[in-house]
Amino acid sequence: MQLFRNLGSALLDLLLPPRCHICRTVIDRSGALHICNDCYSRLPFISSPVCSICGVPFSGVGNDHPCGSCLTDPPHYSAARAALAYEGSCRDLIHAFKYSGRSHLRRPLGLLTAQQLAFYAAQCAPDILLPVPLHKKRLRMRGFNQAVLLGEVLSSAWHIPLLRQALIRTRWTTPQVELDRNNRLHNLKGAFSVTNPAAIAGKRVLLVDDVVTTGSTLRECAGTLLKAGAADVFAVSVAHAP
Ligand SMILES: [Zn+2]
Numbered sequence: 001m002q003l004f005r006n007l008g009s010a011l012l013d014l015l016l017p018p019r020c021h022i023c024r025t026v027i028d029r030s031g032a033l034h035i036c037n038d039c040y041s042r043l044p045f046i047s048s049p050v051c052s053i054c055g056v057p058f059s060g061v062g063n064d065h066p067c068g069s070c071l072t073d074p075p076h077y078s079a080a081r082a083a084l085a086y087e088g089s090c091r092d093l094i095h096a097f098k099y100s101g102r103s104h105l106r107r108p109l110g111l112l113t114a115q116q117l118a119f120y121a122a123q124c125a126p127d128i129l130l131p132v133p134l135h136k137k138r139l140r141m142r143g144f145n146q147a148v149l150l151g152e153v154l155s156s157a158w159h160i161p162l163l164r165q166a167l168i169r170t171r172w173t174t175p176q177v178e179l180d181r182n183n184r185l186h187n188l189k190g191a192f193s194v195t196n197p198a199a200i201a202g203k204r205v206l207l208v209d210d211v212v213t214t215g216s217t218l219r220e221c222a223g224t225l226l227k228a229g230a231a232d233v234f235a236v237s238v239a240h241a242p
């Protein structure tokens, strides 16, 4: 069976040579990522120092430490990390994934995140992965929840179950990008709800999202989950916006 599968994929590579998701040049070995070495080396991976709580990257060198806003206003979650900075080819990939219907890009984006944040995820030791939900109106407009698609890739890479419906968005909210920081938090108050508290109670939860901007969505989700009885909440996202 494995032999046939290998033959099948070799034949497919011959007929439809795999191309790099970023620069579209033909790559000789398809691998799992489908990103050429050049493009891979230019990906804006986030590395230390970062805020030890929200994961915002700091410039320069040094150890991880809490940022000013996490010290003055600590979030409900214990830690959040993103794999990449939301810039350059990472931004292009996420744009194509979310707005151009190229939902297959979940795979390279999810795998990059799974590789880069494997150690972090192991430290969080979550019982379940929970995608940040979309309101059903937004879901109808887009046709899919990007956090669910990414969560599926992370779930199979990390062998952690993904709960798709345990947390829902009950209130329609103004897109966060159109608001300043204060209004963002206020905008989301009471926007989420837990449909199945028994699935959350006592669990270590790892929230999954595509892009984190101010982190107010993760803060609000974490507050809702803790109120519903979660033991601890962490978060992971593909990219951190500047
Ligand atoms: Zn490339």
Ligand SMILES: [Zn+2]
Binding pocket: 051, 052, 053, 054, 055, 056, 066, 067, 068, 069, 070
């Ligand atoms: Zn912080």
